[in-house]
Amino acid sequence: MTDENKNKNVQGAANVDSDADYDELQKAGKKGLFGRFSKSIDDAIQQGRGPEHTRDAVVEAQSKAGMKADDLALRRARTVTSQKMIIPEGVIIEGSLTGGTDTEISGKIEGDITVDGRLYLGKSALVSGNIRAGSCKVDGLVEGVVECTDTLELGPSGRLSANVTAGKRIDLAGEVYGDVTTPGALYLGSSCKVHGNVRVRNLHMDEGAELNGSCQMQTPAQRDQMKK
Numbered sequence: 001m002t003d004e005n006k007n008k009n010v011q012g013a014a015n016v017d018s019d020a021d022y023d024e025l026q027k028a029g030k031k032g033l034f035g036r037f038s039k040s041i042d043d044a045i046q047q048g049r050g051p052e053h054t055r056d057a058v059v060e061a062q063s064k065a066g067m068k069a070d071d072l073a074l075r076r077a078r079t080v081t082s083q084k085m086i087i088p089e090g091v092i093i094e095g096s097l098t099g100g101t102d103t104e105i106s107g108k109i110e111g112d113i114t115v116d117g118r119l120y121l122g123k124s125a126l127v128s129g130n131i132r133a134g135s136c137k138v139d140g141l142v143e144g145v146v147e148c149t150d151t152l153e154l155g156p157s158g159r160l161s162a163n164v165t166a167g168k169r170i171d172l173a174g175e176v177y178g179d180v181t182t183p184g185a186l187y188l189g190s191s192c193k194v195h196g197n198v199r200v201r202n203l204h205m206d207e208g209a210e211l212n213g214s215c216q217m218q219t220p221a222q223r224d225q226m227k228k
Contacts, residue, residue, distance in 0.1 A: 089124045096129070103133075105140075112144070123157050130162075138174070145178075156191045163196070170200075183218065 085099045091107035098114045105113075106122035112129040113119065119133040125140030132147045139155040145162045146152060152166040158174035166182045173189035179196040180186060186200040190208035197213040205211070 089122070121158070123155075154192075156189075179213075 083101060085101055085103045087093065087097075087103070087105040087107045087109070089106040092110070093107065094110045096111040096113070097103075097109055100116045102117040102119075103113075103115045104120045104122070105125045105127070107124070108126045108128075110128045113127060113131045113133070115133040117134050119131065119136045121127065121136070121138045121140040121142065123139045125138075127140070127142045127144060130144040130146075131142060134148065135150040135152070136146065136148050137153040137155065138146075138158040138160065140157070141159050141161070143161045146160055146164045148166040150167055151169045151171070152164060153171045154160060154174040154176065156173045160174070160176045160178060163178040164170065164176060164180045166184070168182070168184040169187070170180060170182045170185075171187045171189070172180070172192040172194065174191070175193045175195075177195045179198070180194060181199045183201055185202040185204065186198060188194065188203075188205045188209035188211065190206040192206075193210040193212070195212045197216070198211060199216045199218060201218050203215065203217065
């Protein structure tokens with residue numbers, strides 16, 4: 001065999017070995033990456049106990065496999081359920097506001113407010129409209145009718161410029177320009193001033209409280225009639 005033929009055979013063998021090695025490395029690489037990703041998914045599912053844990057674990061596994069942090073944060077944000085709506089100071093809303101969750105307002109609302117849960121109006125809150133809520137605490141100013149299914153609390157800095165109604169109890173420490181009605185109990189604090197008529201089942205007045213209007217104490221029959 002000539003030297004030229006020997007060189008060709010050696011070069012051909014080297015090329016075959018090189019191609020084989022490359023194919024094996026490529027297969028091993030793909031298998032390793034897919035295996036690591038699949039193992040992360042399997043481990044996450046095995047460790048989770050329930051739909052929420054399983055979903056979070058899978059998302060975490062995907063993140064470890066190379067998912068972008070922004071994508072992961074966005075997915076997690078979509079699973080968070082808001083428990084409270086907040087309108088901060090300086091925000092002005094022109095129009096009615098409706099919410100099914102607890103609501104905290106420190107800004108200005110030029111419209112009606114309807115909240116199924118608890119409503120809190122901070123000292124800087126200004127509402128130009130009617131309010132309907134499950135329960136309400138007011139430290140700001142309301143220029144509209146206030147109706148609460150359960151309780152109403154007016155802080156010393158609060159002011160209501162319309163009629164007030166609550167289904168169970170009313171606590172007043174601020175100023176009210178309107179009639180106050182409840183089939184339950186009405187508590188007038190020492191700093192309270194009511195400029196209107198009062199219709200209640202039970203009345204409690206601290207020394208210093210002012211009531212500039214008539215007071216009608218309801219009988220149980222009248223109270224039941226109001227609830228209808």
